[in-house]
Amino acid sequence: MNKLVHNELLKLFRKRRLFVIILIIAALVPLFTYAQYQEVKTTREKLGNVDWRTQLQQEIVDTQNRLSSSRMQDDWRKYLKIRLAQQQYYLDHNINPQAPGAPTFMRVFVENSIDLLLPLLVMVVAADLVSSEASGGTIKLLLTRPVKRWRILLSKYLALILSVSFIVTASAVLSYGISGVVFGYGGWGMPLLTGFSTSGEELVTNNVHLIPQWQYILMEFGLVWFVCLVVGTLTFMLSVLLRSTAAVMGIMLAALIAGAILSNMVSSWESAKYLFMVNLSLTDYISGMATPIEGMSLGFSLIVLLVWAIAGLVVSFTVFTKKDVY
Amino acid sequence: MRKKGLSLITALSILSALVWLVGLAWVLQDQFFADGKSRQAETMQPDTPQKQKDNSSSAKKLQIAAIGDSLTRGTGDPDGKGYIGYLKEELAKKTKKEIELTNSAIKGQTSSQLIKQIQQPQIQRQIKNADVILLTIGGNDLFRGGQALEELDSQNINKTEDAYLSNLKAIYKEVRSLNKSGIVYHVGLYNPFSDMKDSKTTSGIVRKWNYDSANAAAAQPNIIYVPTFDLFELNVNDYLYSDHFHPNKQGYQLIGERTASLIRFSEEDQK
Incomplete structure (x- = not known):
């Protein structure tokens, strides 16, 4: 089994997929770093004041002013109210949510890339794991070996898990290393609030507690890893079903982007919450953002994703072991 | 070489x-099963020091805190500055000091809502550090978007005014107890309906309202009630925004200039 996995990793390595992905992240992170830096700079200039408490107070007042406007959609108003309660809590407890530093950047980066960027990168690796063997004809050579089919597929899947872990780690290391040049490397111990949940219009704060930022980041990366695994598994399934890598990529791409669009407009289509792509933003539950659909929670999303992944695995293995290869 | 790289990546x-x-396991533990243990952290962290920083630099700065309703917010001014924006520009011409302005006004705020707002520690901190405090309040108590004056029921209006006055006194008292030396400029009300048919009655109500507020201001040291009634008395339409209630750019300029003319600087701070 070890040898098989090693063999698969060697193939991935030869194809330079991981290398390309690291290059993509390394190219994007400076871009985001610069954007973040500009944002911090302009807000400081605008207020002419470096004190974050004043800045946060201004944000609160601005939100209150927006709330008093009568032409506003209900779900947007709800979101603002939650945001407001949270900001007020930060202010009352003297916690700076925007304290600059590489860990903060990492956190923002991972929160924003969990539903699209990282799944896309994972998809690039997973899409042609099986389908390229089918379209290139090498699958015959692979299957003529005296190894059970499910073991071959399992080795491929394990290789996928390993490369997903590698991609997540690479994005963590790169975002920390590169942004630290600008923001400094400190800030791991900063306390952050988590445990917000929403029920209806209320922000439920009875489970709210503080955790240090390093733990927060570790938790968020754990969630990102999980999401990437699920997306990887589904791509893997498509890769087993279809011979063409382009088709696999196309379908996955469409599904992921549809998820991003749907999250913005499904608030009244309730059964959409069973789709895997609207459940990808798991980090929002940690930071206490409003869910796209009423009734979604961290546990719910985790289970939905898990069910999709298990279904994907079952389909992959049954199809792969049964199908005729010619 | 390549082989080494591969096993390195595998191990990694x-x-x-x-x-x-x-990390994932921790999420589950933290979000679903955490109760007593992590709660301790909550009491541990809040209120770290770092509060004294702001006072040291105040000699070179003029700190202005603005609180109140839409007039202070600047509703109706296409540039969004409001009278405090023009006031700041005027002051900048007169002084070398750096002017630091925080605007915490909220559109549509009434006097009872303002009392709640100034209970917030951040607002209190701003008031505490301010050299000048700007305030507009009462417009929403009185006009309630223009409905109350249409009724013109004097008993009703007296009731609102009594409630407003007691709120106002509480606000003055709170501000004074937070900040003993800063000067408070309470910008008064004008009558946006002075060109309408009942203008005699409405103007009378606003005049009385202003008079009573000015009396309340006089009861406390260093609270200046700045009249605006006269500014809008003639040609009210030239100074009002199209909602016929908030001032427009020219109207805000008038208020800003008037208030700015009341703020003086010592000789060394003058330009």
Whole structure:
């Protein structure tokens, strides 16, 4: 089994997929770093004041002013109210949510890339794991070996898990290393609030507690890893079903982007919450953002994703072991 | 070389898979099963020091805190500055000091809502540090978007005014107890309906309202009630925004200039 996995990793390595992905992240992170830096700079200039408490107070007042406007959609108003309660809590407890530093950047980066960027990168690796063997004809050579089919597929899947872990780690290391040049490397111990949940219009704060930022980041990366695994598994399934890598990529791409669009407009289509792509933003539950659909929670999303992944695995293995290869 | 690289990446991947698995497990533990243990952290952290920083630099700065309703917010001014924006420009011409302005006004705020707002520690901190405090309040109590004056029921209006006055006194008292030396400029009301048919009655109500507010201001030291009634008395339409209630740019300029003319600087701070 070890040898098989090693063999698969060697193939991935030869194809330079991981290398390309690291290059993509390394190219994007400076871009985001610069954007973040500009944002911090302009807000400081605008207020002419470096004190974050004043800045946060201004944000609160601005939100209150927006709330008093009568032409506003209900779900947007709800979101603002939650945001407001949270900001007020930060202010009352003297916690700076925007304290600059590489860990903060990492956190923002991972929160924003969990539903699209990282799944896309994972998809690039997973899409042609099986389908390229089918379209290139090498699958015959692979299957003529005296190894059970499910073991071959399992080795491929394990290789996928390993490369997903590698991609997540690479994005963590790169975002920390590169942004630290600008923001400094400190800030791991900063306390952050988590445990917000929403029920209806209320922000439920009875489970709210503080955790240090390093733990927060570790938790968020754990969630990102999980999401990437699920997306990887589904791509893997498509890769087993279809011979063409382009088709696999196309379908996955469409599904992921549809998820991003749907999250913005499904608030009244309730059964959409069973789709895997609207459940990808798991980090929002940690930071206490409003869910796209009423009734979604961290546990719910985790289970939905898990069910999709298990279904994907079952389909992959049954199809792969049964199908005729010619 | 290549082989080494591969096994390195493999080892790294296995390691990171484990680390992220721990992270994921921690999420489950933290979000679903955490109760008593992590709660202790909450009491541990809040209110770290770092409060004294702002006072040291105040000699070179003029700190202005603005609170109140839409007039202070600047509703109706296409540039969004409001009278405090023009006031700041005027002051900048007169002084070398750096002017630091925080605007915490909220559109549509009534006097009872303002009392709640100034209970917030951040607002209190701003008031505490301010050299000048700007305030507009009462417009929403009185006009309630223009409905109350249409009724013109004097008993009703007296009731609102009594409630407003007691709120106002509480606000003055709170501000004074937070900040003993800063000068408060309470910008008064004008009558946006002075060109309408009942203008005699409405103007009378606003005049009385202003008079009573000015009396309340006089009861406390260093609270200046700045009249605006006269500014809008003639040609009210030239100074009002199209909602016929808030001032427009020219109207805000008038208020800003008037208030700015009341703020003086010592000789060394003058330009």
